Amino acid sequence: MVATPPVVEATGVTKRYGSTVALHEAAISIDQGQTHALVGRNGAGKSTLVNVLTGLQAPDEGTVTFAGEPAPRLTDRDAWRQRVACVYQKSTIIPELTVAENLFLNRHDHGRSGLISWKTVRRKARELLDTWSVDVDVRLPAGDLDVEQRQFVEIARALSFGARFIVLDEPTALLDAAAITRLFGRIRDLQQQGVTFLFISHHLEEIYEICDVVTVFRDARHVLTTAVGALPRAELVAAMTGEAAAETAGARRVPDVAAAPVLEMTGVSLAGAYEDVSLRVRAGEIVGLAGAASSGRIAIAETVAGLRAATGGVVEIAGSLSQPGSVPAALRAGVGFVPQDRHHQGYVAQMSVADNGTLTIPDRLGRAGFIDGRRRDGLARAMIGKLAIKTPGPELPVSGLSGGNQQKVVMARALANDPKLLVLINPTAGVDVRSKEFLLGKVGEIAESGAGVLVASDELDDLRRCDRVLVVFQGRVVAEMPRGWHDHQLVAAMEGVDLDG
Known part of the structure; x- marks a missing residue:
């Protein structure tokens, strides 16, 4: 019996942004009908992997296949839509358009006159939503939908292109408990119909409730992939964090409990x-x-x-x-x-x-709303010295500083008063x-x-x-x-x- 190839498989994927390595020889393999969790701390590489799997970015090294076939060219957006879609935490639905218009945006049917047949668009939209059990009036402006309804509409839109692999990026972040329960019920129903999900969430309890398999990334690398039921919660957290760092960073006196x-x-x-x-x-x-x-x-x-x-x-x-x-x-x-x-x-x-460092203290810069440049620059030089800001002088635009020095300027502004x-x-x-x-x-x-x-x-x-x-x-x-x-x-x-x- 020939084994069914994974719905999607990434192997040896490396992605760099300048000197930053966002992914290093990363890998993931997701089988048909799974709800597969992807977890990791901030900066672990999850978002970069999603960008690669959805064709938004090409890896510098490594390969991506769908059902055993190489991923399409990045420019072939229709081919990507037929293979994968991502439902982001922030909706991509256009609020001013109706549900039907969103579902078939740039795919409208035209009648004999060459004009769009809105009656046909609405009929096809109703049929699509009925197929996937989404109870939403297709005539409504999408802006009138709640977060839960928008998610279901986006899932239905993705399925209408032929994709049977859906990435859900923090889908529960804006939902209440009842909506989360309904979402999980819909995921299970779609799973039984052959739809495969990659589920990304910070709420690890949800992983244990809805997912079959979990993959952990840490520091831009793949750490493990295993069945959710075989991984104790403590071991999952340990895989995400790695070796514990020092419990404290530098000794500090104990604050006075009687302080105001x-x-x-x-x-x-x-x-x-x-x-x-x-x-x-x-x-x-x-x-x-x-x-x-x-x-x-x-x-x-x-x-x-x-x-x-x-x-x-x-x-x-x-x-x-x-x-x-x-x-x-x-x-x-x-x-x-x-x-x-x-x-x-x-x-x-x-x-x-x-100017940036003194934004919070205009009253100290001069009288009657006028700024004394010498006074401002004197205060700025004191800030530059106190926070070791690397700049040739206080007159340099903040845009010319490194990220670390820009943050020091923001800190200087916070401390100025x-x-x-x-x-x-x-x-x-x-x-x-x-x-x-x-x-x-x-x-x-x-x-x-x-x-x-x-x-x-x-x-x-x-x-x-x-x-x-x-x-x-x-x-x-x-x-x-x-x-x-x-x-x-x-x-x-x-x-x-x-x-x-």
Whole structure:
């Protein structure tokens, strides 16, 4: 009996972006009818592999086959659509068009007059959705659909091209529990009809509920592939994290438990993001918020910084009530902030190092709204020295700096107003190792000087500097871990895994 070739197989795939190796001799093999999980920490290579498997990028080395046949040329998009489709966390449905128009975009039937027959398009759309048991009115604007309905429409659209291999990228991130249950039911139904899925999720409990096989990537490499039922949860987490790094990074004095709180959140909620969050950060203390990207940790930090207005609860900064959704009020209260995305939120690329570093302190630069260039540049030079920013001078545009030095400028701006509370989101993302160590060391110095620090991150190196870490999962604080935690313990909590299960 001849064995059926895998639906898709990648072998020896290497992909580089400059000096960065995104995939190194990676491999995956997915059999007909499986729901196959792909897991790994941020930077493991999952997104790059999906780009290769869906024909968005060509590997530098290695091969990809579908049912034993070589992958099509990248330019042959129709051939790729017949083999594979990806349903992303962020919908690709065009909200202004109807469901029917989205399903057959650029594939409309034309009548004898050469004009589009909308009656035929709607009929074919209804037939398509009926075939795959999707209960949606094809006449509705796609923007009126909820997240769950959009996902089902995207799956049906992919199947209409002939693809029977679907990549689901974080499909549950925006769904509630009931919608997740319905999605999993639909996946099982489609599996029985011969559809194969690659399922990517940060929630490892979902892997055990819906997937047959799991592949783990770590540091751009394939680590293991095995049946889900044969892999204990603790071993899966260990495969994702590898050898545990040092439990702590550098000794720090124990914060004074009697120190006054610089941040108190009591029963704070933000609709659709997090619910009933209570936490405290004392002067001199570094507190981490750990969790996956969709956990709510980022929204909590942005609420403290004034970017979001909570829908319930109380936020106090340095003993005073915080004004909801006001960045200027947060600055006046003594908050320094390093945002998630330095490129879009952290600096103005064509403005100078001096201008970017002093954006939060215009009142110190001159009188009556006028900027004293000498005073500004003097403050900037002090920042450059304090944070070891490599620049020929304060007048250089930030766009001319390396990523690590750009992040130092963002940190300089956050520290310019001598904050009582420093809020950091993914503070070392996209910087080199040396800059990462420098920035994290600076965070420790800031806490030693008496400021409180709130660090929202899923990077273990960032969190090791914390005196304690609060774990956020699906919008709620579910655990608190004191300094000295082990990698597998924290990662398991972040992914919602019970290691004793």
